[in-house]
Amino acid sequence: MRINLTKKDLVNAIYMQVGFSKQITESVVEEFFFIIISNLSKKKSVKISKFGTFLIRSKSSRIGRNPKTKEETEISKRDVVLFKPSKEFKELLNNNGKNAT
16 A cells, blocks of 8 residues: 555546646646746745645754764755645645544
8 A cells, every 4th residue: 555646646647637648747747846846946935725835944054963873963054845734725634634533
């Protein structure tokens, strides 16, 4: 039993729903991800209505510790991607969780 949804699974699901060829559907999915990634790389947030917002957050450098050796090293400054789900998305998840029990 797989627990991950892959890009291939997305393409197949959209292909079955919409009826475009798999090649066109794959191009649409690839372009969708490209638009999100290119906007995030320009430090722009991406808001998808009734789904959520992808944001870039800068993390400053800090001292980290190797749990095995207890050796301290500096963790460099970097940008990370955050996802903030929309209110509708949270409600959908919470309502489905209550109905499943």
